[in-house]
Amino acid sequence: MDIESGSQNDGAGMIRLTLEGVAVRRGERRLFEDLNLSVRPGEAVALTGANGAGKSSLLRAIAGLLTPEAGRMRFDDNGQDLDLEVARTRHLHLIGHQDGFRSGRTARDELAFQVGWCGGGPGGIDEAVRALGLEGLMDLEVRRLSAGQRRRLALARLLAAPRSVWLLDEPLSPLDARWRAEVGQLMQAHLAGGGIILAAVHDPLPIPARTCEIGGTA
Amino acid sequence: MSAALLLLRREMALSWNGGGGPLLACGFLLSLAVIVPLGAGPRLDQLASLAPGLVWLALSLASLLTLERLFERDFEDGTLDLLALGPLPDEGVVVLKALAHWLTIGLPLAAMTLPVGISLGLTPAQLPLLALTAAVGALAFSVTGALGAALAIGARKGGLLIAVIVLPLFLPPVIFGAGALVAQADGRSPGPALALLCACALVAVVIGVLAGAAGLRGSRT
Numbered sequence: 001m002d003i004e005s006g007s008q009n010d011g012a013g014m015i016r017l018t019l020e021g022v023a024v025r026r027g028e029r030r031l032f033e034d035l036n037l038s039v040r041p042g043e044a045v046a047l048t049g050a051n052g053a054g055k056s057s058l059l060r061a062i063a064g065l066l067t068p069e070a071g072r073m074r075f076d077d078n079g080q081d082l083d084l085e086v087a088r089t090r091h092l093h094l095i096g097h098q099d100g101f102r103s104g105r106t107a108r109d110e111l112a113f114q115v116g117w118c119g120g121g122p123g124g125i126d127e128a129v130r131a132l133g134l135e136g137l138m139d140l141e142v143r144r145l146s147a148g149q150r151r152r153l154a155l156a157r158l159l160a161a162p163r164s165v166w167l168l169d170e171p172l173s174p175l176d177a178r179w180r181a182e183v184g185q186l187m188q189a190h191l192a193g194g195g196i197i198l199a200a201v202h203d204p205l206p207i208p209a210r211t212c213e214i215g216g217t218a
Numbered sequence: 219m220s221a222a223l224l225l226l227r228r229e230m231a232l233s234w235n236g237g238g239g240p241l242l243a244c245g246f247l248l249s250l251a252v253i254v255p256l257g258a259g260p261r262l263d264q265l266a267s268l269a270p271g272l273v274w275l276a277l278s279l280a281s282l283l284t285l286e287r288l289f290e291r292d293f294e295d296g297t298l299d300l301l302a303l304g305p306l307p308d309e310g311v312v313v314l315k316a317l318a319h320w321l322t323i324g325l326p327l328a329a330m331t332l333p334v335g336i337s338l339g340l341t342p343a344q345l346p347l348l349a350l351t352a353a354v355g356a357l358a359f360s361v362t363g364a365l366g367a368a369l370a371i372g373a374r375k376g377g378l379l380i381a382v383i384v385l386p387l388f389l390p391p392v393i394f395g396a397g398a399l400v401a402q403a404d405g406r407s408p409g410p411a412l413a414l415l416c417a418c419a420l421v422a423v424v425i426g427v428l429a430g431a432a433g434l435r436g437s438r439t
């Protein structure tokens with residue numbers, strides 16, 4: 001697998017994400033309907049909306065973890081449609097509220113598994129650990145990390161296993177001011193490399209981003 | 219390929235040092251082996267005639283005990299989401315998790331049936347056949363169990379649901395596994411029962427993997 005650093009070595013050039021008329025229902029409630037959104041390479045979109053409006057559900061639907069009630073999603077690479085399955089398993093990262101870390105294992109073991117599973121190499125891990133200031137924490141059990149440190153560990157996967165599409169669910173909320181800025185720069189670098197970012201947020205992102213309001217009523 | 223090895227290694231490591239691992243299951247098996255002879259009273263000859271069935275009962279219950287957390291932890295902490303975005307299809311994930319369960323829990327349990335068999339009155343001559351059938355049966359239990367655990371993802375009282383789904387499916391291996399031991403004790407060839415046991419295990423692998431993967435997909439909607 002590709003080990004080099006940089007944002008754009010997941011085999012795809014420039015991926016564009018298009019949503020057409022997407023509707024998502026959770027149980028009895030339709031969260032939103034007829035959502036149209038197109039995200040071009042190098043573009044970031046901030047999904048806003050009240051609690052429960054469906055921001056996280058939209059991200060999960062794009063990642064294929066939830067089946068939308070209606071609508072179409074397309075990932076295309078320079079105009080060529082990618083198979084949804086391929087796009088999701090090779091070109092997409094989702095960092096959600098549940099980070100998949102097992103609390104009793106060391107940060108090193110857990111990150112190595114996640115990165116390896118997503119196709120990243122060991123060289124990328126060292127670099128990502130440095131970029132996110134995790135050097136002194138890697139031998140600790142994940143349960144010993146603070147919420148902010150744990151989030152940085154989750155974000156390290158984005159750098160160590162490069163994929164074009166980043167779906168981030170409130171990525172900055174547990175981070176302090178310094179790390180919000182640092183992660184902002186990492187996002188900026190990802191966009192500069194032609195990646196795309198969809199982030200569910202309540203506070204504005206520290207990078208230029210288009211805003212997309214989800215759902216009318218909460 | 220490397221992703222598969224990575225997942226297998228992680229699952230095996232988790233099974234060893236996450237709670238409820240092989241030691242607990244083996245401890246449960248051994249305590250059954252102590253309770254049954256005490257409860258059955260002093261008629262050892264009667265006990266010995268029931269021994270094949272009792273060993274298999276103990277093995278299936280001990281396997282069942284370890285199944286509840288097979289997918290549930292991964293569901294709760296978001297690991298299943300990560301797994302869905304990786305290179306292996308759901309079928310591959312189920313195969314690897316069941317395989318890790320067999321290697322870390324099934325095989326130790328199969329080894330532990332030997333002292334259990336002796337305490338219940340099996341003769342030493344029967345032990346090699348017991349070890350073989352228990353190892354094959356444990357494989358069937360692991361994949362069948364993965365099926366049950368995948369279908370029960372997210373259910374409250376998941377452990378009970380798994381038991382209800384899985385115990386009927388445990389029956390064929392129990393019948394033919396114990397049948398092989400009985401046949402040997404009666405001086406008949408255990409071959410046919412052994413062959414049927416292996417056939418059951420193969421069917422369990424196919425059905426368990428396909429249905430388990432469907433269970434994983436179902437947990438996502």
